[in-house]
Each structure stands twice: as C-alpha cells, then as structure tokens.
Amino acid sequence: MGIFNFFSKEKKEKLDQGLEKTKTSLFDKISKAIAGKSSVDDDFLDQLEEILVSSDVGIHTTLKIIDRLQARVAKDKYVGTSELNAMLKQEIALLLDENKNENLSSFENLPGQKPYVIMVVGVNGVGKTTTIGKLANQFKKAGKKVVLGAGDTFRAAAVEQLKIWGTRNGVHVVSHGMNTDPASVAFDAVQYAKDNDADVCIIDTAGRLHNKIGLMDELSKIKRVMSKVQEGTPHEVLLVLDASTGQNAFEQAKQFTAATEVNALALTKLDGTAKGGVVIGIADQFKIPVKYIGVGEGIDDLQVFNKVEFVDSLFN
Amino acid sequence: MFESLSSKLDKAFKNLKGQGKITEINVAETVKEIRKALIDADVNYKIAKQFTDTVKEKALGQNVLTSVSPGQLLVKIVNDELTELLGGKTENINTSGNPSIILMAGLQGSGKTTHSAKLANYFKKQGKSVLLAAADVYRPAAIEQLKVLGEQIEVPVYFEMENKNPVEIAQNAVKAAKDGNHKILIIDTAGRLSIDEEMMAEIGNIKATVQPQEILFVVDSMTGQDAVNTAKAFNDVLDFTGVILTKLDGDTRGGAALSIKTVVQKPIKFVGMGEKMEALDVFHPDRMAQRILGMGDIVTLVERAQSVFDEEEAAKIQKKLLKDQFTFEDFYSQIQQIKKMGNLKDLMAMIPGVGKAIKDIDISDDAFKGIEAIINSMTPAERRTPDILNGSRRKRVADGSGTDIQQVNQLLKQFEEMRKMMRTMNKMQGAGLSMKNLPFRR
Ligand SMILES: Nc1nc2c(ncn2[C@@H]2O[C@H](COP(=O)(O)OP(=O)(O)OP(=O)(O)O)[C@@H](O)[C@H]2O)c(=O)[nH]1
Ligand SMILES: Nc1nc2c(ncn2[C@@H]2O[C@H](COP(=O)(O)OP(=O)(O)OP(=O)(O)O)[C@@H](O)[C@H]2O)c(=O)[nH]1
Ligand SMILES: [Mg+2]
Ligand SMILES: [Mg+2]
Numbered sequence: 001m002g003i004f005n006f007f008s009k010e011k012k013e014k015l016d017q018g019l020e021k022t023k024t025s026l027f028d029k030i031s032k033a034i035a036g037k038s039s040v041d042d043d044f045l046d047q048l049e050e051i052l053v054s055s056d057v058g059i060h061t062t063l064k065i066i067d068r069l070q071a072r073v074a075k076d077k078y079v080g081t082s083e084l085n086a087m088l089k090q091e092i093a094l095l096l097d098e099n100k101n102e103n104l105s106s107f108e109n110l111p112g113q114k115p116y117v118i119m120v121v122g123v124n125g126v127g128k129t130t131t132i133g134k135l136a137n138q139f140k141k142a143g144k145k146v147v148l149g150a151g152d153t154f155r156a157a158a159v160e161q162l163k164i165w166g167t168r169n170g171v172h173v174v175s176h177g178m179n180t181d182p183a184s185v186a187f188d189a190v191q192y193a194k195d196n197d198a199d200v201c202i203i204d205t206a207g208r209l210h211n212k213i214g215l216m217d218e219l220s221k222i223k224r225v226m227s228k229v230q231e232g233t234p235h236e237v238l239l240v241l242d243a244s245t246g247q248n249a250f251e252q253a254k255q256f257t258a259a260t261e262v263n264a265l266a267l268t269k270l271d272g273t274a275k276g277g278v279v280i281g282i283a284d285q286f287k288i289p290v291k292y293i294g295v296g297e298g299i300d301d302l303q304v305f306n307k308v309e310f311v312d313s314l315f316n
Numbered sequence: 317m318f319e320s321l322s323s324k325l326d327k328a329f330k331n332l333k334g335q336g337k338i339t340e341i342n343v344a345e346t347v348k349e350i351r352k353a354l355i356d357a358d359v360n361y362k363i364a365k366q367f368t369d370t371v372k373e374k375a376l377g378q379n380v381l382t383s384v385s386p387g388q389l390l391v392k393i394v395n396d397e398l399t400e401l402l403g404g405k406t407e408n409i410n411t412s413g414n415p416s417i418i419l420m421a422g423l424q425g426s427g428k429t430t431h432s433a434k435l436a437n438y439f440k441k442q443g444k445s446v447l448l449a450a451a452d453v454y455r456p457a458a459i460e461q462l463k464v465l466g467e468q469i470e471v472p473v474y475f476e477m478e479n480k481n482p483v484e485i486a487q488n489a490v491k492a493a494k495d496g497n498h499k500i501l502i503i504d505t506a507g508r509l510s511i512d513e514e515m516m517a518e519i520g521n522i523k524a525t526v527q528p529q530e531i532l533f534v535v536d537s538m539t540g541q542d543a544v545n546t547a548k549a550f551n552d553v554l555d556f557t558g559v560i561l562t563k564l565d566g567d568t569r570g571g572a573a574l575s576i577k578t579v580v581q582k583p584i585k586f587v588g589m590g591e592k593m594e595a596l597d598v599f600h601p602d603r604m605a606q607r608i609l610g611m612g613d614i615v616t617l618v619e620r621a622q623s624v625f626d627e628e629e630a631a632k633i634q635k636k637l638l639k640d641q642f643t644f645e646d647f648y649s650q651i652q653q654i655k656k657m658g659n660l661k662d663l664m665a666m667i668p669g670v671g672k673a674i675k676d677i678d679i680s681d682d683a684f685k686g687i688e689a690i691i692n693s694m695t696p697a698e699r700r701t702p703d704i705l706n707g708s709r710r711k712r713v714a715d716g717s718g719t720d721i722q723q724v725n726q727l728l729k730q731f732e733e734m735r736k737m738m739r740t741m742n743k744m745q746g747a748g749l750s751m752k753n754l755p756f757r758r
Contacts, residue, residue: 053361056540059352124563124591125425125536133456155591156429156468157461164456209566244423246358246540248568269424272509273549274542297424297454 040073040084048088055277055314056246061284065092089311095284096307106304107142115147115193115201117233119186119223121256122240124207127268127294129158131240132202133165134294134302140169144199149189150175151182151222152206162204168299172196182206182218183225190229203234210255220259238291240266243276253282262286268294271301275314343390347372350394350609357569357608360544363578364571371397395605402577402584403601409585410529410557411439415447415493415501417526419486421519421554422534423546424507427562427588429458431534432504433465434588434596439500440471447498449489450475451482451522452506462504469593472496482506486522503528510549520553531556532585535576537564543572544579551580562588565595571608642735644699648691651684689717690727702728 045066052062068091078084110116120128136146148166150173152158159175166173174189186203193201208215226233239262241249256262267276270293279290290305347368354364375390420428436446448466450473452458459475466473474489486503493501508515533556561573564587589595636642693716698705714721
C-alpha cells in the first residue's frame, strides 16, 4: 500500500463508479444553456476535456479542439445544446477534413495504376495480416483480381496465417516460406501481379516496433525494391493502428512515415471499448487520411472510414 | 512530444526553484504539468487526477515539518509514490500445483502466444518439465504458431487440430500434463474483447474447469485510456493473479501499467522486452515509474541542482533581472553555477527526451570556454555596461580572448536577446498570476 491510503476501499469504489459513468452526460450538463451564449462554461469544458482525453485524443489535440470550439462560439453564438453539440462535432471533423480525408473511397474504382500495390506496415499485433485478409475480400467482391505477398517471414507461422486468408478469399499468395528475404518476396509478388494481370497486390510485412532502426531500414528497403518492378510502386503504404493504442501511436505514425512515406491509415479493433481518438491528432499533424476501420475478426469486418460516424462514436 | 514535455517540466520546476515553501499557489502549476505528463504517458485521466491530488495533499502537509526545498520535495514525492504504487510485494509465479496450471488471457494481439512460449522457456531453463497447450481455435494459424515456438524452445505442445472446443482442449491438456509428468502446464487462449460476452464466458469456463494456479492477464504496454476498462472486465470474470506487460522494448511511456495496477491491484509479474524467446524480464517498479514520468533521472538532476544552486545568488540575479540590470558579470557567475553541477553531457542526458538524442554527440565540457574567454577579456566597465563596446573595443576583446570579431559580435547579440527575452518573461509572469487555474487550460 502507498504511504498514504491511496487505495482506501472507499476511494476505489468511487473510482470504479466513475469509470463506468464516463462519457454519458456531456450534453445534459448544458441543458440549462441560455439562448445566444457567446462563451462555453467551464463545467462543460471540463467534461469535454475528460471525454476527449478518455478517448485517447491526447492533451494537445484536446486543447486544440477546445480552443476551436471557443473561438467558434465567440463568433457564431449558440442558442441551445443541440447547436453546441453540432458545432463541437463539426470542429472535430474539420481536423480530419482539413487533410482532404476522402470519406468515399471505393473498392470498385481504383486509381489508374495496375496493379495497384498496397504495402501494409505497423507495430506488432495491430492487425496487419487480418486487415489484408479483409481487404482482399472487399476487392474481390468488387470484381478485382487480387494477389497477396507473404512479406512477414519472421513471426512464427506468419506465412501460414496469410495463406489461410488467401484460401478463404480464393486469391493467390506469393511466398518464399519462413526466414527468407522479405524484400525479394515483395519484389516477386509485385512481379507476379503484373505478369498475371492482377488489379491489386497487397504485401504483408512483419510487425516491428518503430524504435528499432535496423528493422525500420529493412522496411525502407522492401519498399525500394518494389519500385524496381514498376515505378511508383507501392502506391499505397497503409499504416495499421490498433484503436486501443494510446499516445504512442503518434510516434508510430512519425517513424513509419519517415521510413516508408505512409499515405493511408487503418484503425483496427474498433469493435472493442477503445475509441481510437489518437487518430484525430495523427490525421491532423501528419496529414494522413484514415481510410479503413476494422470492426471484428471476421472476413467482412472492415469498413471504409466515415468521419461523422467516428466523431459521433466518441460521444456515445 | 518528449521535447515539449521536458521543457514544460523544466518550466514548472523553475517556478518552484528558489521558493521557500510549498503553497497551493506555487505548487499548482507543477502539479498540473505532472498530471499532463502522466496523461501523455497514457495514465488514465481519472487516475492521473487522483494521483496528483494525493501528491499535492502530501506535499502541502509535509511542508510544515521539513525545510527541504519545494522542487526537490515534490519530485521525490511523485517519484516515490509512483514507485510504491507500481510495486508492492513481488510475488513469484505459483508453481505449487501438480501440474501447476498457468492460464493466459487478454485482448487480441497483446502477446499471449509469444509469452506462453517465453514463460515455458523460462521454466524449462529452471529445469522444470513444461507442457504448452494450444486452446486458441479461432485465429488462423494460432496452433501452428505455438507449435513453431514450442519447437524452437524444445517444449512439447498439446493440441487438437479438429476440436473446436477450447474448454475440452484445456481439460484434455491437463490430463496430458499429468500423464506426461509435466510440472507446469501453460494454456494459450484466443484473444478476446472484454465486451464479447460469449468469449468471456468461454474463458470463465476454462478457468472453472481446469482451476489454474495462475491466470495471467497479458496486456500491451502501448495501451491507452482503455486499459482500465479492459483490465477491470477481465478481472471481474477471471480474478486474475498477475499481469504481463508486453512490448516494453518499444518507446511507449507505459502509463497503462499504473492504470491497471490502480484498478485491479494485481502484481505485474513479467515484462516482455522483444519478440525473441529470451526477451522476458521481471518487473522493476522504479524503472517503470521514471519511464512513465518521462523524467529520465530528473530526480537526481533536481537533487544535484538543489545542492549546488546558491539561493542567495539566485535571488540577487532575479532582482537584477527585474530591474533590467543583468550584466556580463552575472552571466559569468551563472556559467560557473552550471559548471558546478557537473559534466555537461551527463547533465543534459538527464533531461527527459534529451538523453537518447545526444548519446552519440560529442559535447565537450569546454562548451563555455570561448564565452568565458571573451568575458574575461572585457574590462569591468564593459562587463557592467556592454553598450560601450564599440568597434575598437570589440576588436581588442577578440584579440585578447583568442577569438574573432564575429564571435564577439555574436555573443553580444545573444546577450542582448537574452536580456530582451527576460524582460518579456518578467512582464508575462506578472500578468500570469491573475489567471484562473483551470485544468490544462489557461
Ligand atoms: N476484435 C478485433 N480483432 C482484430 C481486428 N483486427 C485484427 N484482430 C485480431 O488481432 C490479432 C492480431 O491480428 P494480426 O492480423 O495477426 O496482426 P498483425 O499486425 O499481422 O500481427 P504481427 O504480424 O504479429 O505483427 C488477431 O487475433 C486478429 O484476429 C479487429 O478489427 N477487431
Ligand atoms: N517487440 C515485441 N513484440 C512482441 C512482444 N510480445 C509479443 N510480440 C509480438 O506481438 C505480436 C503478437 O503476439 P502474439 O503472441 O501473437 O499475440 P497474441 O496475444 O497471442 O495474439 P492473438 O492470439 O491474435 O490474440 C507478434 O508479432 C509478436 O512477435 C514483445 O514483448 N516485444
Ligand atoms: Mg501479421
Ligand atoms: Mg495468440
């Protein structure tokens, strides 16, 4: 026990209750709002701060959102809670919108390049391989020919795992087996896709922590090698982030972007209790759009990111 | 992010430096910065608040009894308290059963399978006979993964390729462990969400059926605010016996550790430090505390600074600054103060976020040499009134100090800018006093 009774039973019960009732009554609090208000009261801001921070939005971005809301209210005034509610959600969505975040990307209309090559990167266990399995399903349903590349040759049974996803989807998986050079797997996969007239080629990579310089260099190399098959390949570098990750996701975005010029994000495990609020700050700071979300372990549990729904979910 | 945190803490500590006692007012800013630091480190919002409130209470209470400087006192209280909360009695893994059964549980991708094998390896190295059991029937290639790891460490793996019932598999594994005379059985399970009632019921059933001696909650150290909800939900169903904190070889601050410890009050028994089978470590509360605070060795730094910093001298300089009378003589004496604190590189390395950055950079202790030489070559009048340093005087100073006129000009320019900055800072501080003390906002 602590020197002073930090863990007194009473306090702990209070804490438990508190944890349960979070995120409920933000807008109830200001039901007393007076028409034409040009400032937001501190009670409300305190609650807002708590909701955002508790959704992993982070202090920096939370303060930014609060500043923007205050500036907006000072200018536009609000007459009721629903209006303030709308203003707040708009301001948050704007952080995502400012990056020309495409709400509508479809699996049917791929950009001109063929094969369209997606390289999937991220730290360990976030859901890269699973996301590839789900993406293959979506592309296939959209009538595209898909090829997968088993570029994780390190983690135990990683190739086997991707092959199972390949079988589930009925798509070809290019593999050299375990403990082989991932760059040459990537090269061959892109080459195979090109030779076989595939529309989409998705390359899996081993999970790696972004502070491991050697492993990050390896990733840069995998990417470089692919461009030798065809200029401009890969077209999409998809960084997979786990919704339950906290502020470390910022550093992940920074380092993976530095190594591979990430240009799209996928946020997985949103079917859990974590809110994934950290992507708001990431999208804002690095100007990378969130493209997909993962909502389960099944083959159909992938959705195109919708910022309005996402922002709503922070307050439910 | 680290930069801004360290500079904020520096600023906060500056506020405390040279003040005689801890009061509500002089401590508020620092407490707020510490709270922000904790939240930036992913400590749960409410827990961070509760923690800093308690620290503040403690600090205010102690002041009457001691004459330790406020900065030192506060940093020490925060650090010690955090270490205390994270630590507690260190319990080993209970291996009293026959076989001793260890059940692994946690969210998807947290590291259960990897750590089942790491633990098996750990016990095998102690000469114990271990059996691994593959009770994840859902994730593609989960059984295969455990089999590969088992082969690597030469530990047998119990599995049933066709059986889709994890409870049965676990039960059969116990029998296999008994038959094979294994001392320890480690059961790997599928990742599951705490709100997935069916899956939570399933692992509850495994527990009820095999009655494990240990149930370890495997959690990713990069987890954010949700750690409390998940830990609590798993604990409600399983009443687990300990925690394994994985992927600490990354650069996450790992505040989830504090959140989890506070909410479920279960010991953190191991930490995962990599993907390799040997990358398993016992948990060090003190290291974790400093990591969460992102303070490097700031505790030591503050202590050292406090021990050499001449309070009277500081007060004198402060007064001069206020009156805009800061001279090269004062500057020189400040440099001496800094030098007294020790090797420059060592000192800088203690500042959070700086350590890593300067690891390979060569910083000589002579960093101040040129500046000192220039100041030494000035006449007392010039040191007190730098404005009189015209072209020919500057040339003389440059020659005398063995530098050149550009270096002298640069120092004079920097000195002027410093004075200007200090003037504005003084003004700002005056204005800041009346500001309301809102959480995180000003
Ligand atoms: N609930 C849920 N689980 C998911 C989701 N996406 C992936 N998972 C699970 O997360 C775990 C890890 O997924 P993987 O696809 O193996 O992750 P990875 O990033 O490829 O992992 P490494 O290759 O080991 O770095 C598996 O148990 C997946 O079933 C999701 O959106 N929701
Ligand atoms: N760097 C690092 N990676 C780790 C550590 N522990 C596990 N991993 C990696 O994290 C990923 C997920 O690990 P698993 O052991 O498959 O996780 P799991 O909890 O069994 O995942 P599911 O069964 O899908 O729920 C793999 O890539 C592991 O190699 C660790 O301590 N450090
Ligand atoms: Mg994978
Ligand atoms: Mg597993």
